[in-house]
Amino acid sequence: MNETINTILRRRSVRCFRPDPAGQSELEAILDAGRYAPSAMNQQPWHFTVIRNPELLRKLEENCKTAFLESSVEALREIARQEGFCVFYHAPLMVIISGDPGAIAAQYDCTLAMENMMLAATSLGLGSCWTHAVMMFQATEKGKAIFRELGVVFPEGYQPYAAAVFGWPAEPYPETPLKKTDCITFLD
Ligand SMILES: Cc1cc2nc3c(=O)[nH]c(=O)nc-3n(C[C@H](O)[C@H](O)[C@H](O)COP(=O)(O)O)c2cc1C
Incomplete structure (x- = not known):
């Protein structure tokens, strides 16, 4: 198998990170990979907000967790009450991609x-x-206010669409074969 396909099959969600952040060259390579994605009519209607200030990450984490604990959805409250629950898994870096809704x-x-x-x-x-949790929080009025208060702002009129944390894994990649196989129909 070639290296690209190998990487795609090997990727797993990592939820345990070392505290040291990725280097600038790795970060730039990752951001380049994002910028080179296809986009409808090549509009590239995106903006990449890179959060690596540990104190800012801590405050965002704290507020997201509180929102989970106060959520009207029991499943979210239950997750947040679990011992050691951590929305960002102590990752040293988060990227939020916002886009032009127009x-x-x-x-x-x-x-x-x-x-x-x-x-x-x-x-x-x-x-x-991928940390959709932070998008759910940002979608609430309280979340929007806290983002503004913490200075996590996006270009005028842009809406955040995707957030993910990045870092060196503190444990080997999870290897469990998780994927369904009965989800393909061939119409030959
Ligand atoms: C739209 C989307 C939202 C997700 N939100 C979260 C999240 O908030 N927290 C989390 O730990 N994982 C989140 N994930 C990761 C999924 O749980 C994960 O991709 C899935 O369990 C499959 O595991 P894998 O990524 O290791 O293949 C999200 C993934 C997607 C695509």
Whole structure:
């Protein structure tokens, strides 16, 4: 199998990170991979917000966790009450991709960019995990206010569509074969 396919099959969500952040060259390679994703009519309607300030990450984490604990959804409250629950898994880096909602397909474009980034991270030996939790929090009025208060702002009119954490895995990649096989129909 070639290296690209190997990387795609090897990628797993990593939920345990070393505290030391990825180097600048790795980060730039990951961001390039995001920027080179396809986008509808090549609009590239995205913006990449890189959060690596540990104090800012800690405050975001704390607020997301509180929102989970106060959520009206019992399943979310239950997750947040679990011993050691951590929304960002102590990752030293988070990237939020925001997009122009007026573009043809901003959400798809941003999602493709994030997958490119997660694959690039895997190829470099870094781990990543999509953290929709932070998007759910940001979608609430309280979340928006806290993002503003913490200075996590996006270009005028842009909406955050994808968030993921990145870092060196603190444990070997999970290897469990998780994927369904009965989800393909061939119409020959
Ligand atoms: C849209 C989306 C939202 C996700 N949100 C979260 C999340 O908030 N927290 C988390 O730990 N993992 C999240 N994940 C990761 C999934 O749980 C993970 O991809 C899935 O269990 C399959 O595992 P794998 O990534 O190791 O293949 C999300 C994944 C996607 C695609």
